[in-house]
Amino acid sequence: MSALSPGSTIGILGSGQLGRMLALAAARLGLKCHIYADEPGPALDVACATTIAPYDDEKALANFAASVGVATYEFENIPVGTVAFLAKRIPVRPGAKALACTQDRLSEKRLARELGAMTADFGSVDSLAELDERIIQIGVPAILKTRRFGYDGKGQAKILTAGDAKAAWAAMRDQPSILEKFVPFQREVSVIAVRSAEGAFAAYDVSENDHRDHILHTATVPSRLGAEVANAAVRTTRGLAEALDYVGVLAVEFFALDYNGRTVLYVNETAPRVHNSGHWTIDACPVSQFENHIRAVAGWPIGSTTRHSDAVMTNLIGKDANTWSKLAAEPAACVHLYGKHEARAGRKMGHVTRLTPKPGAGS
């Protein structure tokens, strides 16, 4: 596929805030978006065309494919079958290989290990008996997670003693699962990177992430990682992107653990999409993660991933967004609201990025 000209249409699966910010970034480049989703969401307000239909509606998918030059997605939990159906008609980026691997915590961790990266000890769990075995092998504390469809701490159960096994397994509802040994990390960081169809690769500065109630609370750049460790995180991300023939923006979350004065990185999770911990790039970089994802899937050159300011991104969860007028009055705050109607608890309603000059910057 050659580069999509301005005026062309990109198809996006998913109607959430990530799709919305992708569509806004596409508009900046003169590209149109067609949003396809199984339910309405905030992306529809800024899209040129929209389709609301189930992800297995072949007629709707075929029409969607006929209307776009390339398709991408804003979340990894779309059925692989949907992507396979579309991929017979148009390029889908990132491709089925990247999606299949990153949808499954087990294959994701195996790939990281194959590439020489560290991960928490892990093992697959398909029954209570197998869970008992894994607990014996791996030890406690550990976390049992469904292999698929988990996000923001959903589909997870802590196992502090062997006695927790039964309840944890029940919480998985018989879904194929993975037991991961708890990593006593000092901090969580992530790399947001982009890879073009031609294999060009670039990464934004590593962000340091703070979670509350299993939901990202803040992402801060620069992180407190040393340059060498940060470079290692980017190298691991690049290895994953190349192994997955990845095209688009990829996010890799790491645990950072202090070990005898050395910082050790463990790959935690890989997301085949733009990521909440990269929202600061909208305001602190010439080209945001959203624009770079659009550029990559459209076959355009990758844009700069440099950063002109230090930044702290804070999520606005549920009722946090009710403080919008106070936030709007704060001088250095860049306010982003996603246009969601109902401020339900735990719902990502917006975010605010606070910029400060980089050390040594002029006034």
Next chain:
Amino acid sequence: MSALSPGSTIGILGSGQLGRMLALAAARLGLKCHIYADEPGPALDVACATTIAPYDDEKALANFAASVGVATYEFENIPVGTVAFLAKRIPVRPGAKALACTQDRLSEKRLARELGAMTADFGSVDSLAELDERIIQIGVPAILKTRRFGYDGKGQAKILTAGDAKAAWAAMRDQPSILEKFVPFQREVSVIAVRSAEGAFAAYDVSENDHRDHILHTATVPSRLGAEVANAAVRTTRGLAEALDYVGVLAVEFFALDYNGRTVLYVNETAPRVHNSGHWTIDACPVSQFENHIRAVAGWPIGSTTRHSDAVMTNLIGKDANTWSKLAAEPAACVHLYGKHEARAGRKMGHVTRLTPKPGAGS
């Protein structure tokens, strides 16, 4: 009117690139836009609702008014009657007073003079006989301009000698006109400022503007004006905004003339809207001129007008936009394309802003 809550709809008259960038800025804040225009344009692609109807279609205007919380406009050449009709139903910002004054080069210049600012010598011209008189009073070289509906050099004729008068007047096609003495300026600069409904005022750094074929070519910040002169330009802009009870973003263009080592400013033109010479604020400021206009008309607090980077904005006119893939490959270039189909000569197709760190900034 109290502040419009996120989720509310702002009406925008005009469907061009300024309306498009206003709608994108509104989306960032969770606000929706309804575009009303007498012909389709690039703003429609990113709007939640659209109406294409003549500006005097009272039924369409009434429906539009009923669907929005406040209305604004992206160009000053809309009929004052349209604004008056809407203003009986909803707030229109900026108001009819600002629109009426800035639509007319004569009243615009008179106001500037009343406020103590310098302008080129000028006089009204309604006939060829009157033009001859004005030429005698004011002298040549001078420029004859229609009082209304001119932009990008349209509706203008140079008068170098008295012999040019007849042809110049013929070019005005009997429209009420104004003769302005030519100002031998060294540079053109502009102030982009914002005023809230409560009277709060803020200005972006003065930009230095370079024109080609009467169309803005580049806008550069910082300008080469000294701080004192730049402050004077901002003071004049504030005076105009206050005299016009202005709400929203206002652009004032100045000629800067070196006079015995002193820089003298002449008010050239006032635009009651976001302005091409402020497009650099999208990439070089936490809050762009577009967002600040939306904030002001929505009754929100004004956002920061500080600048984190130096910037040069270059317009992409006509076929310039065909270089998009080369521009996209340039590391520090922020590319903006407006989604216009046809790259006609003289048509504003997009712009590119090149950022550099402010002197003394860290790497």
